[in-house]
Amino acid sequence: MPYALFCDDAKLSKTYPTEADVWKLASESGLVTDVESKGGQPTPRRVLDNDYEIRPCQAEAGECPEKNERDAQEQKDFQLLLRGRG
Template sequence: MPYALFCNDAQLSKAYPDEADVWKLAQRSGLVVDVIADDDRPGPRRVLDNDYEIKPCRAAQGEDPAKNKAEAERLSKTELELNS
């Protein structure tokens, strides 16, 4: 099942093949923050800022989560090359 980024139950991103892909997108977008560890978990842990969530979703008609992932990776590589 594909996953996407949501805020208040509104889907904000395209659908991606798995949850890890959406975490990468959220990280690049500055939506991931580290919080101090609590007694149950050692070390900092990643959480999404504000009311953002990563949830399973259905891909829109004609949408291909694998193509969305490939496009995001291509854009990320292009950004890295431009910033070098």
């Protein structure tokens, strides 16, 4: 089942193959905050800012979640390449 980023009932992102892909996108976009762990767990837990949430959803007609993930990775790689030249 693909996943996307939502705020209330509005879908804010493209659809991605896994929940982990959307967490990664949200983190890279600055939408994730680490908060103190509860119950004595050793690491902080991640939460989304504001009323954002990651939910399973159906891909739009003609949308390919795997292609969206590849495109996002290629864009990130390209931005890193440009930064390396500056």
